[in-house]
Amino acid sequence: MEYDFREIEKQWQEKWKAGKAYKVSNDSAKPKYYVLDMFPYPSGAGLHVGHPLGYIASDIYSRYKRLKGFNVLHPMGFDSFGLPAEQYALETGQHPAETTRINIATFKSQLDKIGFCYDWDREVRTSDPSYYRWTQTLFLKLFNSYFCNTQKKARPIADLIKKYETKGSRHFTAEQWNAFSKKEQEDILMSRRLAFSAYGEVNWCEALGTVLANDEVVNGVSERGGFPVVKKKMRQWYLRITAYADRLLEGLETVDFSESMKEMQRNWIGRSEGAEVEFAIDGSEKKLRVYTTRPDTIFGVDFMVLAPEHELVASITTAEQKQAIDEYLGYVKSRSDRERMAEVKQITGCFTGAYALNPFDGKKIPVWIAEYVLAGYGTGAIMAVPCGDQRDYSFAKHFNIPITNIIGSHYNGEEANPTKEAILENSGFLNGMLMKDAISVAVNKIEELGIGKRKVNYKMRDAGFSRQRYWGEPFPITWKDGIAVPLDESELPLELPHVDKYGPGPEGEGPLANLNDWVNVEGGRRETSTMPGYAGSSWYFLRYMDPHNEQSFCDRKASDYWNQVDVYIGGTEHAVGHLLYSRMWTKVLFDLGYISFDEPFKRLVNQGMIQGSSRFVYRIKGKNEFVSLGLKNKYETDPLHVDVNIVDGIELNINAFRKWKPEFSEAIFICEDGSLNTPISGGRGAGGEAKYICGSEVEKMSKSKYNTVNPDVLVEKYGADTFRMYEMFLGPVEASKPWDTKGIEGVHRFLRKLWRLFNDELKGKIWNEEKATDAELKILHKAIKKIEEDTERFSFNTAVSSFMICVNELADAKCFKKEILEKILILLTPYAPHIAEELWSQLGNNGSVLDAAYPVFDGKYLVETSKDYPVSVNGKLRTNMSLPVDIQQQEVEKLVVENDVVQKWLEGKAPKKIIFVKGKMINVVI
């Protein structure tokens, strides 16, 4: 009997489906385990071999945990709202709902072929009304909450209203509050809500009449059409994630993420400690507030810089400078965020004509504006200290502003020195102090004089939460007299209405604004923007726990049972966005008492990227002739990407290439040996068919580079089990590595070899029920130990290699014994479930191998009486000696000195020292 993987895999997939083998219950006596993948966006291109890497890893781990006796939740779903579907609709007129449905069907069929253990009954789709109903509900919970700065947690906005009504606040009394108009009250509340609306700048393209994402703006013009893009203030929705900045930082201490991942999140949050300081402006009542982390350098301030958008710019600019400033502002407006960020080297700015006064020595400090100061960070104004900050230094040099040196010899006059270790000079009351000590002295003085205070700042901003788009969750909000009125939760879902046109609405609003019937409701107008892609993905891990609940987004009993995601697997590209948002949502839901944990993911594993290995052919300039890699330098050639699927290793399938594209049908090839291959004659080299060798390069896997490999093709050719094991065998899950189909043969051979331990091609069944020998048990238990350890630490590549070693050893030992083999099958189940189940049933077992008990390692089979020690002389390996395991130092020394090889190296001298590490090695020092 042969290993007919196609038949076997088909048959068992059907049986598992019929028997609901992957059904997961919320009601189990077993301990729970939750393994989650970052769910995919169902793109039109389908899966390539890079996608399933993480899915296979998590599937192996889930199946392993199941065998170890856990009730495992391992769900899958689709992040199905998003821009690409809408863009596609704009181009083709096909409705996103329809293309999304088709794409999901493709994804599911591709995933199913690989044999994942998903309980599809728990599938979620973020674009499904039965799902986004709850996204809208959670939005309302955010809308109806505020962050209490005393308790450092979210609380219902009703609590805040009650407080305002009875006690007032720092800014108004209870009486004043009660006398405010409804609109005034709502505006105050809006400034506290966790989901709030405010004016913010967007990339506005007048020609397209729409708002663009940063991605869609290239070099200051729109990607589509190349029209100019300017910044425009528009009403937007935001999530107040900054309120959670400290808790998001603290929470990192409690989770098992990689250090680099934590570091990225810390950098994104960007907490810094410093001070806000007020500077008087010469001849004006206005005060200028700056934020600085280095108040110790205050005597070294040689100029001030405001962001061009700063509110003081208009009022402090002098008449003489007005024209120059206006020109500069015009220039800044023409520049996109991208450009302002990209061109770091270019120094621009303009003097306002105004002077600020140093609060300590009264020195007049010129006030400039420059685009390198960002309006959104700190106070949008800085005090510039050229001797201590490189950007300030370059700016001063460029505009010939005199530089004050406050750090003596630490400043060399040629570049800034940001040290904190220098002794201060030219610094009034700070003179003679070490800079790092002077920081708090300076702040204390500033606070004492009432001109500033300590301040903690964050780089992170509140997260923009609205998009002027169609394919997203509608906001359950109606605007009435300028007030945002939420829908009642019972009115949800607010379904996304059908549209026929996907173009923007009037005034830059989203496509929904075109639907008058939908927008205009009694007494108000619906919010026409929709939620961004990350809305649905911020909480989906909760919905899997209780996917069909119609009373709540997730029953408390279900979330108490499944609790945190034990292992979360996904790529680093979501390091900051998605992970921070879902961590924030979790904290809010925890604060409000809906769930019992405030970090969603206990452990995070980042899978690496699978890169494409591109292949090139070399076309001779101006001809339809291609020259093989080794000869290409003799001609002037252009490299052309060629589809990797018609190249075997690096050898081109010439006939397939001619059929690949019509323009190549008549192509002529100069092969590696110099012979010609033409469409008529074919190729006849000296020794048969001559080869055309391709060039290769590692690049990102993408359709346009013709280096994508479809898993379907490999599953069809080698089977799902081979494919799964090969993806793992490629290297560590965390590492990025290029895909090379060539090696898959080796894994396939391994599975066939395993098969032959049970069945012989001629004799049929060869497995038997004889008693296993100690040597065979040793092979087994060595494998159990290694494979269990490797699986536990996500080292799947070494586990696969251990399987190979084990099967090689069993084959060498001609061990066909059920006692051994059935244990191997259980070990193999997470990796290659189909073949494991088939052979398991051939062995005459009744139940499924999916629920077998994981073999228990017994160390007694591995006990050795002697050990083969490496013996080094002066650290260089010279020989080996077999010694009893319980041997003592003294005896070792005696035996080692007697050894012939050691004798030779000793040359009659006595060793200085003999190092003996029990169980490891021996080193003779001469």
Add this chain to the structure above:
RNA sequence: GCCCAGGUGGCGGAAUUGGUAGACGCAGCAGACUCAAAAUCUGCCGUUCGCAAGAUCGUGCUGGUUCGAUUCCAGUCCUGGGCACCA
């Protein structure tokens, strides 16, 4: 510029705590079986020297610590990823 990862045979990679560098697989070479091919099996497979035994060098580079370094430390180069005028 800053931060993070990484650099080991022709290739993917292994070496879990400082202790035999190159497991396992691919590719390659030689052989067995076969009329032949496929499949399968056996042997070889980092460098240089050598018939061999063996020696020599060898984990990006330069140093250091150590009886012993792919592993730890300092410096440096390169590659990949992320962030980016953050005061």
